[in-house]
Amino acid sequence: MPVAQQLNARFGVNYFDYSFHTSTNDINYDAKAKLRTFDALLDWFPFANEFRLSGGVIYNGNKVDATGTPKANGTYTINGNTYTASQAGQVDGRIDFKKFAPYLGLGYGNALAPNKGWGFTADVGVMFQGNGSTSVSNSGCTASALICTQLARDVAAENAELNDKVHGYNLYPVVRLGVSYKF
Structure with a gap:
């Protein structure tokens, strides 16, 4: 929607799921990335052409959920303990x-734009999402209390390792292509 002569506002919704396998040094995971964003942007056209600078805010519902998978022999090795x-x-x-x-x-x-017919749009940008927060947990430990306590410490170490892996992925690149038709 137009806001001023050289300024437009636009809103967008993005939704995508992607399943993959990954691992830390100790655990293999079946993972699913759930990419969900809603953006509110302002487009400023500083020149008399269609080049624009965009800025705004994005509601970031992106996350990755993962389920640990034991090795072929039916074991997990977590923090060096099996x-x-x-x-x-x-x-x-x-x-x-x-x-x-x-x-x-x-x-x-x-x-x-006032032109009738087909139009093309392209965007390249970055979402400043900050460092990810991680959580690794286990449920249903059936061993003795001593082993379950050690397991909890090892799972905390696994979480620290995962946190180190995602640290630094605080910029999320954005590429968009679009077409429009105006009657």
């Missing part, structure tokens, strides 16, 4: 990011 899958129970992990993130980008195209 546990049977029945002892360890379920091992789960999650990576979350801050919920609101600023966005800056460059683009070309204006869906509100």
